[in-house]
Amino acid sequence: MTRKTAADIYEVQPYFQRFNHKNNMTRQGMWNESAGKVNKLRISNMKKFIEGNHSGYGIPDWGFFNGARANLENTGFNVNMPNSYGNSWEPVSNRGLSGKYPKPEQNFSKWHGSPEDASKLIKKLSLNFFGADLIGFCRLDRRWVYSHWFDEETKKEYPIRFSDEPGFEQYDKPTQLEDKTQVIPKEMKYVAVLLYEMDEDAMATSPTLTAMAGTQVAYSRISYTTVSVAEFIRGLGYNAIPSSNCTALSIPLAIDAGLGQLGRNAKLINPVFGPRCRISKVITDLPLEVAEPIDLGVTEFCNQCKKCAKTCPAEAIPFGDRSFDPVNECNHNGVLQWQLDHKKCADYWAKVGTNCGICIRTCPFNKGRGKIHTLTRWLIKNFRFMDPLFLKLDDIMGYGKFQSPEDFWDKE
Numbered sequence: 257m258t259r260k261t262a263a264d265i266y267e268v269q270p271y272f273q274r275f276n277h278k279n280n281m282t283r284q285g286m287w288n289e290s291a292g293k294v295n296k297l298r299i300s301n302m303k304k305f306i307e308g309n310h311s312g313y314g315i316p317d318w319g320f321f322n323g324a325r326a327n328l329e330n331t332g333f334n335v336n337m338p339n340s341y342g343n344s345w346e347p348v349s350n351r352g353l354s355g356k357y358p359k360p361e362q363n364f365s366k367w368h369g370s371p372e373d374a375s376k377l378i379k380k381l382s383l384n385f386f387g388a389d390l391i392g393f394c395r396l397d398r399r400w401v402y403s404h405w406f407d408e409e410t411k412k413e414y415p416i417r418f419s420d421e422p423g424f425e426q427y428d429k430p431t432q433l434e435d436k437t438q439v440i441p442k443e444m445k446y447v448a449v450l451l452y453e454m455d456e457d458a459m460a461t462s463p464t465l466t467a468m469a470g471t472q473v474a475y476s477r478i479s480y481t482t483v484s485v486a487e488f489i490r491g492l493g494y495n496a497i498p499s500s501n502c503t504a505l506s507i508p509l510a511i512d513a514g515l516g517q518l519g520r521n522a523k524l525i526n527p528v529f530g531p532r533c534r535i536s537k538v539i540t541d542l543p544l545e546v547a548e549p550i551d552l553g554v555t556e557f558c559n560q561c562k563k564c565a566k567t568c569p570a571e572a573i574p575f576g577d578r579s580f581d582p583v584n585e586c587n588h589n590g591v592l593q594w595q596l597d598h599k600k601c602a603d604y605w606a607k608v609g610t611n612c613g614i615c616i617r618t619c620p621f622n623k624g625r626g627k628i629h630t631l632t633r634w635l636i637k638n639f640r641f642m643d644p645l646f647l648k649l650d651d652i653m654g655y656g657k658f659q660s661p662e663d664f665w666d667k668e
Contacts, residue, residue, distance in 0.1 A: 260549055262511040263397055265518075265592075269580060272590030274403035275505060278413045279585045281598045282336050282501065283406045291599075294606045302465065302609030312464025312661035313609070321465055324472035333479035335500035338405050339438060342483040343498050345430035347490045366493030374492075375545040378448055378485060386484040387477050390451040390528065392513030393544040396444065400508040405438060416503070418442055430497050443541040444495055448485060449506070449513040451526060451533045452477050454616075456624060457667060459532055460659035462613030463604075471611060474534040475500070482536040494542040505588075506535035514547030517554035520594045521564040521573055521615035525554045527633060530621030553637045554621070558594070560643050563656065564615040570604035572597045573615060618656035620647065 277283060284291035305313035327333070333342040349357070369377075375393050382388040404413040414436040419427045427439045458470030478500050486498035497503060507524045510516060516526040523531035527550070555578075565573040578592045586598040605612055616622060623629035635642055650656070 261397060262508040262549060263399055265511065265549060266508070267580075267592040268399065269590035272399065274399060274401060275588050276404045276406075276413060277338075277402040277502065278404060278406040280336075280406075280501075281586050281602050284586070286406070286408060287411055291602065294602050298602075298606040298609055300609075301606060305609050306465070312461055312466050314661070316665060317465040317469065317661060321469040321472060324469045324476060327476040328472070328479050331479055333483075334408070335475050335478065336502055337408060338497075338499065338502035339430075339432050342479050343500060343502055344483075345432065345438075345497055348483060348487050349490070364493065371543040371545040374542050378488070378544070381488055382448070382450060382481065382485055386488075387452075387481040388450040388485075389453045389533070390515060390526070392449050392510070392515045392547050394447050394449065394509060394512035394514075394546050396447050396504075396539055397508065397512060400505040401440070402502075402504060405502065407436060410436075412436075414438065416440065429495055440497065440539070441495060441541060444497065444539050446540050446542060446544040446546070447504075447509050447513065448489075448538045448540065448544065449510045449515060450478075450481060450485065450536050450538075451510070451515055451524075451529070452481070452536070453529050454532045454534065456532065456622070457659070457664050459613055459617055459622070461661045461664050462617040462658070463608045463610050464661050465610055466661040466664055467613045467617075468610040471534065471613065478534060478536045482538060486538045486540075489538065489540050489542050492542060494540055496542075497539040498536070499539060500536045503539070504537065506537060509537055510535050511549050512547075514550050517550070517552055518593060519554055519564070519619065519621070520558040520562065521619060522594065522596045523616065523619075525552065525619070525621050527552055528625065530623060531616045531619050532622050551637070552633065553640050553643075556640045557620075557636055557643050557646075561620060561647055563618050563620060563647075563650075567614055567618040567656070569614065570597075570600040570612075572600035572604070617658070620650045620655065622656065 285295035306318050334340055339345045379391050382391045402416055404415050406413050416438045417424050418440050420442040424439050428441050431439045452474040454474050455470045459467050461467045482498040486496035489496040510524050516524045519525040525531055526533055562575055565575045574594050579595050580592055582589050583595050583597045587595050
């Protein structure tokens with residue numbers, strides 16, 4: 257039987273084209289004038305709410321946000337920029353060690369082991385030492401690699417190619433050419449996908465600065481973990497490309513790695529954290545023991561639930577069925593999914609001065625690790641006719657409601 261992949265689930269159409277990093281909403285403010293104005297308004301409103309000491313925008317919340325971002329700022333780690341600082345395609349061991357330690361190019365023996373052994377090593381270090389909460393492995397489906405990457409310095413886009421394409425056959429290491437074309441060696445067929453839980457109490461205060469600080473903690477952890485995993489793989493004698501929100505789309509790769517399903521809110525729904533997680537990945541030529549997508553019953557549940565659409569103040573989340581038709585250039589063309597209007601989402605971000613998070617807070621899959629929640633997730637997966645009952649119970653129990661930021665600070 258042919259292994260089912262994220263591309264099968266998305267029912268990728270013949271006219272599909274790889275997504276251009278330039279069209280990601282986080283990049284548009286750098287070349288799209290209207291998007292740039294929205295970004296400026298967001299920062300302006302954040303400042304206004306902090307100066308006004310609004311609930312969730314107080315000085316402790318501002319301090320929390322700064323502390324959460326500290327490692328990103330200190331290391332210069334830009335989660336959206338490929339081949340830069342922590343996302344560098346060059347080994348970190350080649351930089352800043354003043355010759356004190358050996359370097360990978362000194363031709364130590366390459367480690368040899370089975371894909372199972374390699375996966376076991378990476379999992380042990382990622383979860384026990386480097387700071388990830390969950391990890392999965394998959395084959396690299398090139399359809400999820402960006403067609404182009406966007407350079408913040410030049411404000412231009414440049415192609416991402418593979419070494420089995422004509423004219424690029426000589427490259428056996430991840431390379432950025434003088435014309436800024438990036439080349440991924442054809443042997444880099446595997447991906448380690450890493451998940452990071454966002455704090456449940458912080459996210460319960462969405463859309464405040466308190467909640468945004470919670471997301472930044474996850475990104476700071478990404479800046480440590482992703483580069484550590486990549487450097488470990490390089491230490492074994494293999495190539496590695498660390499990637500947060502760059503180089504490739506995270507959610508389809510997480511689906512291929514068996515870490516969850518796509519929800520109506522365009523978030524990965526993980527069986528442990530629901531949508532309350534962030535994702536990074538490391539692309540490598542080290543053979544790994546790959547997983548396959550899992551079915552948690554998310555699609556069927558989202559078809560009935562629609563709570564994220566009902567509670568979205570921007571009306572950016574659709575009430576209807578999944579579609580192949582994008583709302584605008586921010587959506588992927590030729591894949592079956594709920595098509596969000598990301599520009600409406602960005603407009604609301606500007607209004608509240610944060611990255612919102614209401615669709616994460618109100619999602620019924622946003623629960624902790626308790627036995628009752630574990631049982632409920634199992635029932636949703638195996639007895640889908642019970643979905644309406646669980647939706648009613650979710651409302652009765654008051655899950656997903658806004659929690660006061662003051663309560664966040666008072667809670668032990």
